[in-house]
Structures are given as C-alpha cells and as structure tokens.
Amino acid sequence: MESSNQLRMMVYASLCAALTAVGAFLAVPIGPVPIVLQNMFVYLAGLLLGGRWGLASVGVYLLTGACGLPVFAGGLGGIGRFVGPTGGYLIGYLPTVFLIGKIAQRAHPRMVTDVLAMICGTLVLYACGVSWLKIVSGMPLTKALALGMVPFLIGDAIKIAAAAAIAKALRPVLRIEKLRPCT
Numbered sequence: 001m002e003s004s005n006q007l008r009m010m011v012y013a014s015l016c017a018a019l020t021a022v023g024a025f026l027a028v029p030i031g032p033v034p035i036v037l038q039n040m041f042v043y044l045a046g047l048l049l050g051g052r053w054g055l056a057s058v059g060v061y062l063l064t065g066a067c068g069l070p071v072f073a074g075g076l077g078g079i080g081r082f083v084g085p086t087g088g089y090l091i092g093y094l095p096t097v098f099l100i101g102k103i104a105q106r107a108h109p110r111m112v113t114d115v116l117a118m119i120c121g122t123l124v125l126y127a128c129g130v131s132w133l134k135i136v137s138g139m140p141l142t143k144a145l146a147l148g149m150v151p152f153l154i155g156d157a158i159k160i161a162a163a164a165a166i167a168k169a170l171r172p173v174l175r176i177e178k179l180r181p182c183t
Helices: 002-025 038-066 087-106 111-137 141-148 150-174
Strands: none
Touching (some): 038 111, 111 150
C-alpha cells in the first residue's frame, strides 16, 4: 500500500512539474519579469503535495529548465536563466513551495489556511526575486520593487484565489492521504 501511495505522489509531482512548465508559456512580457502562471502551479504543488513532494516537483521543473529544455517564461531554458533577472524568482520557487507545503501539511485543509500559506510563500518568492533582480541589474531597491513586484500584486492575488479554489476542488478527487510532516 505504501509503494502505491509513493507511486501516486511521484505521478502527481511529475504532473505538477509539467503544469508549471505549461504555465511558463502563458506569459505576458512587461519589463524584465513577465507575468506567468508558473507560480500558481508552484502554489498548487505545495498545497496538494506538501513540502517534500512539492519540493521534488519544483526541483524537477528547475532541473529540466537548467538542462536546456524550454520550460521557462518565453519558451526559454538553460542554466543561464538562473543568473539573469528572473533567476531569483526561479530559485525562489524552492523555498516558496516548501513553505506552502509545510503550512498546508500542519493544518486541516481550509481555504483560509491555504490562502495564508500562499501569501507567506509569495512574500518569500518576492524576497528572492526582487533582491536578485536588484543585484543583477544594479538598480536601487525602490526601482527593483517597482519593476519586480508592484506590477504583479493584483495578478498574484488572483492566482492565489484561483489556486485555493482549485486545491479545494482537487483534494477529494486526488485521494491524497493525509500528508505527513516533512522530516
């Protein structure tokens, strides 16, 4: 029984990695950081899979892109994307999904908890992304915030609301057993 659950979780993690890649193709370029759906699928990976499996999902996604497959925003790939202006956001997906997953694992699945977990994750993502954008571009923090965070706040709020509703609808269908806290 345990091995079938492990297999199911591997399949779900792989599916979340693939959906994250698909989310990158739905990009609206507005300055150095495009609007994408990647982070919504990262949020869903954390909510549905927990910290450990969500981290595995995002790790597979990032490794796929680092190997050169065009899974990042704009249909791009390669290790060079990690040192460009969006590199902080890409790397930031790892602590983001882990934090969301940890919070989701510790609480009974409720929409308010899911939303709070995603808000915390979004703060971590912005901290990683904006600080990296500031370092790479050499721009002042206020300009990095203006380009790397402010234009995305409304869209991210919409993505959080959508991810919370999707997670609520999918949890009963996916038959994911109560997630054990990460060790």
